[in-house]
Amino acid sequence: MAEVLVYVDHVDGAVRKPTLELLTLARRIGEPVAVALGNGAADTAAALAEHGAVKVLTHEAAEYADYLVVPKVDALQAAYEAVSPAAVLVPSSAEGKEIAARLALRIGSGIVTDAVDLEAGDEGPVATQSxxxxSFTTKSRVIKGTPVITVKPNSAAVEAAPAAGAVEALAVSFSDxxxxxxxxxxxxxxxxxRPELTEAAIVVSGGRGVNGAENFSIIEALADQLGAAVGASRAAVDAGWYPHTNQVGQTGKSVSPQLYIANGISGAIQHRAGMQTSKTIVAVNKDPEAPIFDxxxxxxxxxxxxxxxxxxxxxxxxxx
Amino acid sequence: MSLRIVVTVKYVPDATGDRHFADDLTVDRDDVDGLLSELDEYAVEQALQISENSDDDVEVTVLTVGPEDAKDALRKALSMGADKAIHVEDDDLHGTDAIGTSLVLAKAIEKAGFDLVVSGMASTDGTGGIVPALVAERLGVPQVTLLSEVSVEDGTVKGRRDGDAASEQLEASLPAVVSVTDQSGEARYPSFKGIMAAKKKPVESWDLSDLDIDAEEVGLDGAYTKVEAVAERPARTAGTIVKDEGEGGKQLAEFLASQKFI
Known part of the structure; x- marks a missing residue:
């Protein structure tokens, strides 16, 4: 069976949830071979094996933390050359997309970014994008080289699928x-x-109607009752009421939780872009004409x- | 010393318009009004600030790849204060994907000559955000991307990149490719004087042959990816809307309970 390379996003060995979701998608196409880099790389093996990784290629070096993006591209390219996979899957974080793009260019392949679903196809994997x-969904395929696809968080369920997860050291030589x-x-x-915004099952957001940084405490209190992440509209972030890292929308995070609760958010296109694919949407707003109610x-x-x-x-x- | 800055900008369909796809499944750029991508305004702004804060002789060139109308995006950037513009236009470019776009941009940037490339964090239509990294890879220069703060001094570019897990201070020697986020600072409005001055600023037009690029390397035929199907997302079914008459919170709780969220 063909092997599928999965780039592992982890913090000191703790695997982040979107990588486990990638393993679910990778198993639709072939046997997942994980690539874990940097401090704690080998510690990722148990979690990856439990979710279907047949092999875990690891490499630790100071360069991964000390320099931006390129050392990771070098390593992923080394793994690509060692494995000759049917596809390369990378979590759609800002860094993940940059790593994937540079890899694709180096190996003469096409890239699809921000997939929200992935299926096996007769002519290679088919990625769904939003x-x-x-307002539209597209289905796309890489038609040159080995498909390189980045996948957004919450695009698949995390599934237990025990596999060998044999750890192997990856040989990497860094480029100039x-x-x-x-x-x-x-x-x-x-x-x-609180949970990571893009990974959370429930997101509670506040917008212009919250009317002040100090009032975000009532948004946080609701979020904490639900075990939810806290989001904010651009208006609230631009006003300095909540950090930009929590911004939901076109220039912030795009989220796709089971439940999204919008409070005091009118629902401008800029915001809808970041939350429209949520499964269930709830809103509280003074203005009955607010587009969020659509x-x-x-x-x-x-x-x-x-x-x-x-x-x-x-x-x-x-x-x- | 001189510093040559090239700002890459994109002409995109207005996000508040009715954006859709053409019959060949490319983005329809005819039926919807276009404009300079909002996120590229931040790139123009940061390039102008670097220029204004520099003792060097700085030249800011804006570069776009796109159809005839894309000149509007260049004109806007010139009226904000950029010095000159380059428009890469060729019928064979229709349907070019990110990999192909990065080729055209890299060739044009090399031809123009550069010490620093400044891009936006992503376009507002494609939203991939990978072109700056691709251009850096092609040019073989450092990638210093997604900066919320940027400065250039003594041949070194520094900036702050706010990631999910950490905020990082980055540093690289010029030449380099930078991209800036919408947190980097409000973009200026063109002044009347700026708008008038822009009319006299030079706009060069290049086609693929000027850049030694074969038509097969770009366009729909040269693309590395293929959009096979496009579907409009079905409108969400109308939900229940209630007016709060003192029990709104409790009613909402009841709904969440019925959906098993609590």
Missing amino acids: VFAA QATGTKVTARTPRESTG LVDYGVVGDLFDVVPQLTEEIKTRKG
């Missing part, structure tokens, strides 16, 4: 370009204790300062 602010861009300092993002499964026309705290209390009560 385009034009999610590898040390071109130096990372001179790194400040890890402070953990909020998208909702359930909407409450009302003041979020009344509705949201009441909802939070009610959930608390129901949970007992």
Whole structure:
């Protein structure tokens, strides 16, 4: 059976959820061979094996943390040459897309970015993308070289599928370009204790209607009752009420959770682009004409300062 | 010292318009009004700021690849303050994908001459965000991408890249390719004077033969990817809307419970 290369996104050996979703998709096409790089690479093996990786290629070197993107491209290319896979799958993070793109160019292959689904096809894997602010879906195929495809979080379920997960050391020699861009300092993002925005099953967002940084506490309180991530519209971020890393929309994150709760967000195209593919959408807004209500499964026309705290209390009560 | 900055910009269908696909499954660029991609305005802005903050002799050239109308995007960038423009236009470019676009841009950037390339974080139509990395790979120069802050001094570009897990300070020697995010700073509006001055600024037109690119390397036929099907997402079925009369939060909780979220 053909092998499929899966690039592993991990933090010091802890595999992030989108990589496990990639393994589910990779198994539709062939046998997943994972590539884990940098500090803690070998520690990823157990989780990867549990979800279907037949092999885990690892390489640790300081270059992965000290220089931007290119060392990882060199390593993924080395893995590609060692394995001759049927496809290369990479998580659709900002960095993942850059790594995938440079690899594709080097190996003379096409690339499809931001896939939301992947199926095996007679002429190679077919990737589904969601385009034009999610108003269209397209099905695309790479027609030259080995398909390189980046896949967005929440595009498939994480499935247990135990496999060997044999760890093998990957031989990597870095290119001249590898040390071109130096990372001179790194400040890890402070953990909020909440789920990662793009990976969360539930997202609770606030917009212009929240009307102040201090008021985001009521959005956070609801999120915490639901075990949800917190999002913000561009208006709220531009006003300085919430960090840009939490922005949902065209120039922020695009999310596709099971449940999206929009509070005080009108639903401009810029925002819809980032949340329209959510399974269930709920909104609270004072303005009955807000375009967000065109998208909702359930909407409450009302003041979020009344509705949201009441909802939070009610959930608390129901949970007992 | 002189510093040659090339800013890559894209002319895109207006995101607030009714964007759709043409019969050949390429983006329809005829029926919807186009404009300079909003995200590229940030690139123009940062290039102009680098220029204004520099003691060197800086020249800012804006470069676009696209049909005749794409001149509008160049004109906007010139009216913001760029010095000159290059328009790569060729009928054989229709349907070019990201890999092909990066080839055309890299060849044009080399022909123009550059010390620094500044791009936006992504286009507002394709949204892939991979072209700057591809251009850096092709030019064989450092990639310093997705910066929320950027500065150039003594032949070195520095910037801050805000990632999911960490915020990183980056540094590379020129020549380099930079991309900037919408967090890098509000783009200026063209002044009346700027708009008038732009009319007199030079716009060069190049075609594929000027760049020694064969037609087979680009366009739909040269593409590395193929869109096989396009479907409009079905409109979401109308949901239940209630007016809060004191029980809105509880009603919402009831709905969430019925959907097994709580």
